[in-house]
Amino acid sequence: MANLLVIGGTKGIGQALTQSLINQRHQVFFAARNKAELEGASFVELEVTQEINDQFNGLPDVLDGVVYCPGSINLKPFARLSSADFLKDLQINLLGAVNCLQALHSRLKKAEHASVVLFSSVAATRGMPFHASIASSKAAVEGLTKSLAAEWAPAIRVNCVAPSLTQTPLAEKLTNTAEKIENAAQKHPLNRIGQPEEIAALANFLLSPQSSWMTGQVLHVDGGMSAIS
Ligand SMILES: NC(=O)c1ccc[n+]([C@@H]2O[C@H](COP(=O)([O-])OP(=O)(O)OC[C@H]3O[C@@H](n4cnc5c(N)ncnc54)[C@H](OP(=O)(O)O)[C@@H]3O)[C@@H](O)[C@H]2O)c1
Numbered sequence: 001m002a003n004l005l006v007i008g009g010t011k012g013i014g015q016a017l018t019q020s021l022i023n024q025r026h027q028v029f030f031a032a033r034n035k036a037e038l039e040g041a042s043f044v045e046l047e048v049t050q051e052i053n054d055q056f057n058g059l060p061d062v063l064d065g066v067v068y069c070p071g072s073i074n075l076k077p078f079a080r081l082s083s084a085d086f087l088k089d090l091q092i093n094l095l096g097a098v099n100c101l102q103a104l105h106s107r108l109k110k111a112e113h114a115s116v117v118l119f120s121s122v123a124a125t126r127g128m129p130f131h132a133s134i135a136s137s138k139a140a141v142e143g144l145t146k147s148l149a150a151e152w153a154p155a156i157r158v159n160c161v162a163p164s165l166t167q168t169p170l171a172e173k174l175t176n177t178a179e180k181i182e183n184a185a186q187k188h189p190l191n192r193i194g195q196p197e198e199i200a201a202l203a204n205f206l207l208s209p210q211s212s213w214m215t216g217q218v219l220h221v222d223g224g225m226s227a228i229s
Contacts, residue, residue, distance in 0.1 A: 003060045003111075004207060005029045007048065007100055008069030010036040012168030013119075016200035017067060021207075029059055048096030052103040063107040065207040067117040068097045072137075073170055075130040086133050093119075093137040094144065101148070108156050116152075117206045118145050120162040122222045138162070142218050149216030157215040159206045164222030166194035189224030 009018035009030025015038075018030045022040035030036070031044040046055050048070050072092050074085060097118055108114040123131040124138035142160055149158040165184050167175050175181050175193065185192045202221050205211050220226045 001026055002064035002207075003027045003029075003062055004065040004067075005031065005044070005059065005063055005104070006067045006069065007031045007046065008071075009041070009067075010034065010038075010043075012069070012170055013163070013166065013196045013199045013203070014067065014069035016196040017069075017203050020197075020200055020204055027060070031055075046100075048100055049091045052099055056103055056107075059104075059107060061107060062110040063104060063114060064111045065115045065117070066101070066104055066108065067203055067207065068100055069119055070096055071119055071121075071170065072134060073174070074133055076133070077130055078132045081133050086136065089133045089137040090140065093134075094140045097141065097144065108152075111156075113209070113212060114156040115207050115211070116148070116156060116158045117203045118158070118160045120145075120160050120218055122162055122164040122220065122226050124162060125218075125220070125226045145218060146216045153215055157206075157211070159211070159214060159216070160218045161199060161202050161206070162218055162220045162222065162226070163194055163199045164188060164225045166196055166199055168196050187225065188222070189228040192223060194221065194223060 004021055004026050006014050006018045008014040010032040018028055018041055021028045028041040029044055030041050031046040033047050035043060070092050072089050074089055118141050120138040120141050123135040124142055145158050145160040165171055199221055202219060
């Protein structure tokens with residue numbers, strides 16, 4: 001049984017992961033801004049873009065794994081993206097993760113083999129129109145992944161999952177009609193969009209000892225989109 005924290009564990013991919021970790025009988029903590037209840041896990045109220053003071057005080061001294069899920073999808077033509085848009089995306093995708101990982105480092109160091117999982121996006125690898133801001137932020141997350149993996153090895157592994165469009169509350173505007181889902185599906189070699197459980201399964205693997213010789217990786221789970229045209 002491991003002590004695991006899923007930041008952004010109340011919705012979408014994070015919720016699917018939290019539920020799976022509960023089912024595996026780990027000691028699970030899940031954090032978000034809006035309170036939620038899940039039998040078998042303890043809730044931590046947290047706004048990742050604000051300073052972290054005592055929010056993590058209730059966590060155990062030793063953490064075996066942390067997953068950082070909060071992110072954004074802010075698609076606009078480049079001409080309409082303000083620097084405030086870029087900063088907002090950086091705040092939630094990159095700096096929130098930095099905030100949390102700095103606050104949690106001492107707990108991760110105390111574990112025998114800790115694992116951190118971050119989230120990028122297919123848009124950081126494959127150029128797509130209107131993705132300039134989110135692609136820049138996620139590329140920064142991929143840079144953080146590799147740098148931290150180097151700095152924290154061999155004690156703490158750091159890896160990153162890069163999904164394509166997945167049916168979650170975050171992607172609601174892009175998936176709220178059958179027509180939108182079908183159009184998006186056609187853009188993927190596997191002819192459909194992702195489900196949160198499929199992305200959570202990879203994060204689960206990266207947390208587990210089964211991935212114990214992997215660090216600094218960006219793994220794509222995207223219906224083939226990043227590799228096949
Ligand atoms: N879904 C996709 O199509 C897709 C595609 C590519 C990449 N991704 C990436 O995958 C990751 C997970 O995405 P998702 O679709 O599962 O997201 P989601 O449905 O929006 O869930 C995000 C979770 O993070 C929490 N959260 C959001 N902002 C927060 C904040 N400021 N402070 C604390 N908690 C916060 C949310 O709860 P509260 O709102 O209550 O705080 C929720 O639990 C993201 O990094 C996203 O960029 C997703």
